Amino acid sequence: MGIATACSFEKGEFQITDVSKKHFFTDSASFHPCCCVATTVTGTLDAPGLIVIHGYLIGGLIDSIYLPKGNVNVKSHGDLYVYRKIAIEYFPGKAKKGNLKIKTSIY
Numbered sequence: 001m002g003i004a005t006a007c008s009f010e011k012g013e014f015q016i017t018d019v020s021k022k023h024f025f026t027d028s029a030s031f032h033p034c035c036c037v038a039t040t041v042t043g044t045l046d047a048p049g050l051i052v053i054h055g056y057l058i059g060g061l062i063d064s065i066y067l068p069k070g071n072v073n074v075k076s077h078g079d080l081y082v083y084r085k086i087a088i089e090y091f092p093g094k095a096k097k098g099n100l101k102i103k104t105s106i107y
Contacts, residue, residue: 011105012103013102013104014103015101021092022089023089024090025102026085026086028056037062039075041073041102043100044072045100048094049091050064050093051063056087057087062078063078067100086104
C-alpha cells in the first residue's frame with residue numbers, strides 16, 4: 001500500500017504600473033517546495049517585454065517569459081524549483097506604456 005502525500009503551495013502577486021523601467025521582486029515559500037513555480041502575467045504593453053525567474057542570490061534559471069505587444073495573458077510553468085526564495089525580474093525592452101500583474105504559485 002502506498003502513502004499519499006500532497007505538496008503545499010503559496011501564492012504571490014506583484015504589480016507593475018511603470019512598464020518603462022526594469023523591476024525586481026522576490027517571492028518565497030515558508031516550506032521547502034517540492035516541484036515548481038507557476039506564473040501568470042496579465043495586462044497590456046505597447047512593445048514586447050521579458051520576465052526572468054531565477055533562484056534568489058544563488059542563480060539558476062527557473063523560467064523565461066516573453067511578453068507580447070498588446071494584451072498580455074501568459075501562463076508559464078518552471079520546473080526543478082528547489083529554492084525557497086526566487087527572484088522575478090522584468091525587462092521592459094522598448095515598452096513605455098501599459099501595466100502588468102504577475103501572479104505566482106510556488107508548490
